[in-house]
Amino acid sequence: MAIVLFAGELRKLVNGRDEVRISAGDIQACINILAKTYPRVKKTVYDKNGELSDSINIYINGDNIRGLNGISSTLRETDEVNIMSGFAAG
Template identity: 25%
Template sequence: MPTIKFTANLKRFYPELTEIEMDSLDLNEILDALESKFKGLKDYVVDEQGQLRKHVNIFIGDELIRDRIALSDAVKPTDEIYIMQALSGG
């Protein structure tokens, strides 16, 4: 099963959030499953149109996801997925 990992910023809002394994074929399914466990988490990650928010990045392994709109990137059982807040400013 893919392993999903989170940054400390998300844990600030969801203290019970820990590294988790989920059986899924794509990112959209993973986000739906996460939402069922952690209410409101999906709203932090995606906007009202279901697209990845500008301040959030998701990596599958060391690759930034390609589909920020439909979140259809495929996920393999051995993948590590990182959901993190993008940093900006100076």
């Protein structure tokens, strides 16, 4: 299962957990699975149009998904996903 890490204040979205393990084929499926247990995840990660929010950055093994295939970026079982505020990322 991929490890999903939430940075800083975003941990509150997953009840303060440092990490969540998810088995999903891509980032969109990962977010949807997370949202079933933690509904605030979807509201925070996506904007009102259903697009990835400008205030959120998601990385797979250190690579920003915006430079990959966005929310369609493939996830492998060994991947580490970091979800953080765009402001925290620099």
